[in-house]
Amino acid sequence: MDESLSGFSMKARGVGGGCGGGNKCGRWNPTSEQVKVLTDLFRSGLRTPSTDQIQKISTQLSFYGKIENKNVFYWFQNHKARERQKRRRVYNVSDPTDDEIIHCKGKISSIKQFGERNQVVSEEPERVIETLQLFPLNSFEESESEKLRLYASEYNKENASTFIYSFGREVDNPYHPPLDLRLSFV
Amino acid sequence: MDESLSGFSMKARGVGGGCGGGNKCGRWNPTSEQVKVLTDLFRSGLRTPSTDQIQKISTQLSFYGKIENKNVFYWFQNHKARERQKRRRVYNVSDPTDDEIIHCKGKISSIKQFGERNQVVSEEPERVIETLQLFPLNSFEESESEKLRLYASEYNKENASTFIYSFGREVDNPYHPPLDLRLSFV
DNA sequence: GACTTATGAATGAAAG
DNA sequence: CTTTCATTCATAAGTC
Numbered sequence: 001m002d003e004s005l006s007g008f009s010m011k012a013r014g015v016g017g018g019c020g021g022g023n024k025c026g027r028w029n030p031t032s033e034q035v036k037v038l039t040d041l042f043r044s045g046l047r048t049p050s051t052d053q054i055q056k057i058s059t060q061l062s063f064y065g066k067i068e069n070k071n072v073f074y075w076f077q078n079h080k081a082r083e084r085q086k087r088r089r090v091y092n093v094s095d096p097t098d099d100e101i102i103h104c105k106g107k108i109s110s111i112k113q114f115g116e117r118n119q120v121v122s123e124e125p126e127r128v129i130e131t132l133q134l135f136p137l138n139s140f141e142e143s144e145s146e147k148l149r150l151y152a153s154e155y156n157k158e159n160a161s162t163f164i165y166s167f168g169r170e171v172d173n174p175y176h177p178p179l180d181l182r183l184s185f186v
Numbered sequence: 187m188d189e190s191l192s193g194f195s196m197k198a199r200g201v202g203g204g205c206g207g208g209n210k211c212g213r214w215n216p217t218s219e220q221v222k223v224l225t226d227l228f229r230s231g232l233r234t235p236s237t238d239q240i241q242k243i244s245t246q247l248s249f250y251g252k253i254e255n256k257n258v259f260y261w262f263q264n265h266k267a268r269e270r271q272k273r274r275r276v277y278n279v280s281d282p283t284d285d286e287i288i289h290c291k292g293k294i295s296s297i298k299q300f301g302e303r304n305q306v307v308s309e310e311p312e313r314v315i316e317t318l319q320l321f322p323l324n325s326f327e328e329s330e331s332e333k334l335r336l337y338a339s340e341y342n343k344e345n346a347s348t349f350i351y352s353f354g355r356e357v358d359n360p361y362h363p364p365l366d367l368r369l370s371f372v
Numbered sequence: 373g374a375c376t377t378a379t380g381a382a383t384g385a386a387a388g
Numbered sequence: 389c390t391t392t393c394a395t396t397c398a399t400a401a402g403t404c
Contacts, residue, residue, distance in 0.1 A: 037365075081393070
């Protein structure tokens with residue numbers, strides 16, 4: 001009972017002892033129960049859980065073993081990415097002739113100041129259920145907080161500072177001038 | 187002139203040339219020296235370099251390998267965002283009994299011995315030094331600029347759905363409350 | 373026990 | 389600034 005509840009899941013997907021006696025290894029190894037729940041959530045349509053959702057999921061999954069928020073975050077990130085990747089591979093192999101290729105999701109980027117990306121990836125419909133309700137709940141208490149994001153400042157104010165950086169001498173370079181980031185000295 | 191100094195340094199960050207003779211791979215892969223300098227600048231307090239600063243940094247870093255302005259721009263963008271993201275995602279869930287930090291990386295590659303750029307969970311209070319001067323060049327400096335960051339909102343906008351997940355009963359757990367991922371009523 | 377696969381973690385590049 | 393996507397790195401687990 002001990003290791004099934006506490007550690008970094010020495011038993012991955014049912015069998016085998018992974019990490020050794022303790023959870024010394026730094027890599028999270030989800031238990032089969034955790035994977036089941038995560039997969040279920042994914043199949044239910046959840047793709048990119050928000051911070052709060054991640055928090056809740058993580059808290060719940062912690063029942064089955066050690067887990068952190070970032071594990072949940074990465075899991076969904078990877079799962080989604082690899083599903084998409086797989087789908088893309090299928091495209092490449094199945095029908096190399098033509099057509100069916102370009103349905104760009106309409107995200108032709110607006111070239112920013114530095115670079116542009118010309119990724120034209122074929123994207124399947126990828127039905128994603130965003131609203132899912134396994135338990136009907138009638139209330140609406142949760143007074144929604146205001147979502148105003150007043151981020152301000154911290155932009156170019158630091159230009160008024162002197163920023164000089166001396167390159168490290170650790171690296172064995174013959175010579176390298178110091179990095180002077182002065183922009184405006186008063 | 188081998189590509190270990192000039193090219194895009196494809197693999198293993200700074201050692202070995204992955205990409206082949208040229209840099210056909212499109213993604214910048216910073217050398218360990220470049221990372222060190224960038225990290226140092228960041229640790230020194232630089233967060234959002236201006237265009238001019240980016241230019242200077244990029245020029246200097248080009249000594250260690252191919253680099254563009256946008257690489258520097260993105261690097262700071264990402265580094266800052268992830269520092270913050272990490273801090274936000276850190277407040278942890280289940281079992282804070284142990285370290286939560288240990289990472290097994292950095293055994294093979296020689297980069298990790300320089301900086302801690304991707305350390306997990308460094309509870310740094312995000313000191314942002316705006317004025318940094320390693321080389322005294324003039325008398326007046328220290329014109330400290332105020333930096334107040336008022337960003338609010340935990341940012342849940344697309345999650346106008348109710349997401350409740352009932353935990354499977356297959357596993358033999360005594361009791362487990364259903365996972366309620368409500369975020370906002372419809 | 374080396375090789376392959378699966379997948380957790382990280383990060384460059386953008387999009388929003 | 390915040391979030392997402394694509395690619396890569398690293399490693400536990402599976403395979404022979």
